[in-house]
Amino acid sequence: MSCGTGPLVDAFNRRITYLRLSVTDRCDLRCAYCMPEKMQFLPRKEVLSLEELHKLGLAMIARGITKIRLTGGEPLVRRDVIELVRALGRKLGDGLEELTLTTNGTQLAQHAEDLAEAGVKRVNVSLDTLDAQLFQRLSRRDRLAEVLEGIAAAKEAGLKVKLNTVALKGLNEGEIPDLIAWAHRHGHEITLIEVMPLGEVEEDRVDHYLPLIAVREDLEQRWTLRPSDARSGGPARYVDVAETGGRLGFITPLTNNFCAGCNRIRVTATGQLFACLGGAEQVDLRAALRSTDPDTRLAEALDEAMRIKPEKHHFQIDRRGAEPAQPRHMSMTGG
Ligand code: SAM
Ligand code: SF4
Numbered sequence: 001m002s003c004g005t006g007p008l009v010d011a012f013n014r015r016i017t018y019l020r021l022s023v024t025d026r027c028d029l030r031c032a033y034c035m036p037e038k039m040q041f042l043p044r045k046e047v048l049s050l051e052e053l054h055k056l057g058l059a060m061i062a063r064g065i066t067k068i069r070l071t072g073g074e075p076l077v078r079r080d081v082i083e084l085v086r087a088l089g090r091k092l093g094d095g096l097e098e099l100t101l102t103t104n105g106t107q108l109a110q111h112a113e114d115l116a117e118a119g120v121k122r123v124n125v126s127l128d129t130l131d132a133q134l135f136q137r138l139s140r141r142d143r144l145a146e147v148l149e150g151i152a153a154a155k156e157a158g159l160k161v162k163l164n165t166v167a168l169k170g171l172n173e174g175e176i177p178d179l180i181a182w183a184h185r186h187g188h189e190i191t192l193i194e195v196m197p198l199g200e201v202e203e204d205r206v207d208h209y210l211p212l213i214a215v216r217e218d219l220e221q222r223w224t225l226r227p228s229d230a231r232s233g234g235p236a237r238y239v240d241v242a243e244t245g246g247r248l249g250f251i252t253p254l255t256n257n258f259c260a261g262c263n264r265i266r267v268t269a270t271g272q273l274f275a276c277l278g279g280a281e282q283v284d285l286r287a288a289l290r291s292t293d294p295d296t297r298l299a300e301a302l303d304e305a306m307r308i309k310p311e312k313h314h315f316q317i318d319r320r321g322a323e324p325a326q327p328r329h330m331s332m333t334g335g
Pocket of ligand 1: 071124125165194195196
């Protein structure tokens with residue numbers, strides 16, 4: 001186990017090297033599976049300041065975090081986010097190996113060059129459909145054109161783009177092969193994700209839950225999928241699609257438990273460290289940061305996080321009307 005200053009190792013001997021840091025809970029879309037239309041956002045004073053986020057990032061790097069992914073909410077709606085990227089980018093090659101972000105892409109066109117200049121090499125962009133009407137139905141906003149511009153701008157700026165697509169029964173289900181072919185034609189990897197029961201939304205997610213085992217079987221009728229050894233250090237499992245020449249990932253939190261290799265922790269925009277996406281175990285880093293002895297309190301809080309990180313999550317989405325596994329939305333914990 002880690003202690004005070006050493007690397008972060010949890011009670012199951014997993015070395016934690018990957019931080020997903022949410023910089024805001026706000027968003028300019030309202031994806032129906034992610035949040036309600038009338039989502040209540042946090043008062044700004046609750047959210048960590050730029051300086052606090054930076055200090056937290058440095059403390060994590062000092063404890064052996066080598067990869068930081070900024071997320072949200074939508075990270076690019078936070079006005080000073082590029083300053084944070086620049087500040088953390090200075091640690092690249094000095095403890096930090098990778099700085100990246102997950103974005104919905106609506107504002108990527110404005111920021112792609114700045115991100116690349118700050119040392120970002122890859123971005124994940126969420127894209128559930130290429131159909132403008134379905135995009136509006138899914139995200140409750142008419143912004144597909146900006147997202148596609150953002151993806152093109154990122155590529156132009158030299159960033160590698162990985163697309164993330166939530167597979168949704170009866171919604172984008174029929175379009176999945178076209179999305180994969182489109183991604184590969186443009187030189188992007190794409191990963192499919194199962195919808196997870198996080199936070200109350202208007203719809204019952206079980207209605208749109210699409211197990212990826214079924215999607216994969218369907219794709220195998222059409223294409224040759226060759227299992228790939230590629231690993232992102234995360235839960236995705238990859239195949240290479242012979243016919244398109246591109247890579248396809250599957251993240252199956254509900255059908256396939258991937259917790260044994262977990263190397264990550266998540267911090268919300270208010271500085272709550274969640275030891276597991278699907279669990280309630282948390283420590284309050286904001287209280288530590290705002291205390292009179294932030295360095296000691298942060299070190300203690302990180303040690304506590306390693307003690308309480310659970311062995312695995314307990315998601316279930318097979319019951320209609322079931323409570324979400326966790327009351328907090330994905331936009332809160334960061335995807
Ligand atoms: N706004 C950014 C975006 O959409 O990429 C970053 C945050 S978003 C919460 C991160 C990822 O979580 C997105 O790819 C989104 O599709 C996914 N997501 C949100 N709610 C989800 C849920 N209930 N189940 C599965 N994935 C979800
Ligand atoms: Fe916003 Fe991302 Fe959630 Fe969609 S998935 S509402 S873009 S935070």
